[in-house]
Amino acid sequence: MKLTEDIKKSIKLHSLKEAPKECCGLIVSRDDSNQVFNCRNVSDEPTKHFSICTLDYVKASDSGDIKAVYHSHPSTSEKFSSYDMLNSKGHDLFYILYNIEKDIFSTFDPKKEKTFIHDKPFVMGKTDCYNFVTEYYKSLNINLSDSPKTRDEEWQSKIPNLPEEIASMNPSLREIYDFSLAKKHDILLFKMVPGKKANHAGVYLGDKKIIHRPRNMYTTIENMSEKIIKKIYKIYRNEQFN
Numbered sequence: 004m005k006l007t008e009d010i011k012k013s014i015k016l017h018s019l020k021e022a023p024k025e026c027c028g029l030i031v032s033r034d035d036s037n038q039v040f041n042c043r044n045v046s047d048e049p050t051k052h053f054s055i056c057t058l059d060y061v062k063a064s065d066s067g068d069i070k071a072v073y074h075s076h077p078s079t080s081e082k083f084s085s086y087d088m089l090n091s092k093g094h095d096l097f098y099i100l101y102n103i104e105k106d107i108f109s110t111f112d113p114k115k116e117k118t119f120i121h122d123k124p125f126v127m128g129k130t131d132c133y134n135f136v137t138e139y140y141k142s143l144n145i146n147l148s149d150s151p152k153t154r155d156e157e158w159q160s161k162i163p164n165l166p167e168e169i170a171s172m173n174p175s176l177r178e179i180y181d182f183s184l185a186k187k188h189d190i191l192l193f194k195m196v197p198g199k200k201a202n203h204a205g206v207y208l209g210d211k212k213i214i215h216r217p218r219n220m221y222t223t224i225e226n227m228s229e230k231i232i233k234k235i236y237k238i239y240r241n242e243q244f245n
Contacts, residue, residue, distance in 0.1 A: 013039035016077035033067030073099035
């Protein structure tokens with residue numbers, strides 16, 4: 004999709020109007036032209052994340068073909084987050100980002116770009132849930148140590164206290180004791196089966212969303228239900244995000 008000067012101007016105006024919140028919207032094709040459709044950001048943390056209002060999305064889709072998603076970063080990075088890239092891939096939509104502070108536009112084309120976590124299926128000990136966590140942090144230029152013990156289908160008998168082992172190998176992590184205090188990039192460890200050991204890991208994205216690599220699935224982003232939140236066993240935060 005071509006990012007024209009008219010589209011840039013409209014996105015800039017919307018971004019400045021909504022600042023310090025992130026603005027968001029859609030590019031809709033109708034009458035042989037692409038037009039900007041402003042949407043409401045209904046995220047619980049609108050200064051840090053965006054979530055397009057469902058009603059606005061429906062109205063936009065009724066008016067034409069949705070070609071792209073746009074949002075703003077008032078003062079943070081001009082780069083797309085892992086969450087943005089996965090959503091772009093998942094919905095097969097062109098993404099546009101405008102950074103107000105630096106006055107820079109960035110684009111992400113899901114047909115051309117590759118993400119570090121895309122198209123990796125779950126393989127125990129190689130591309131499993133904790134391996135994903137280390138990949139995610141590596142994309143943030145943070146190296147996390149993995150367990151020196153091989154993870155296979157019998158790993159729980161070999162690594163009896165995985166959360167404690169992860170914490171001891173990574174002194175930059177500190178434990179957070181309440182999910183209400185969780186922040187973006189926090190590591191979540193789960194007890195998926197009551198009474199069993201912690202057996203799943205993922206990364207919190209804020210706004211009650213998690214990015215993780217479930218067993219027998221590819222990397223995915225999901226909304227966290229109260230049922231899933233109750234399965235959280237440990238929360239760890241890297242010192243860079245204190």
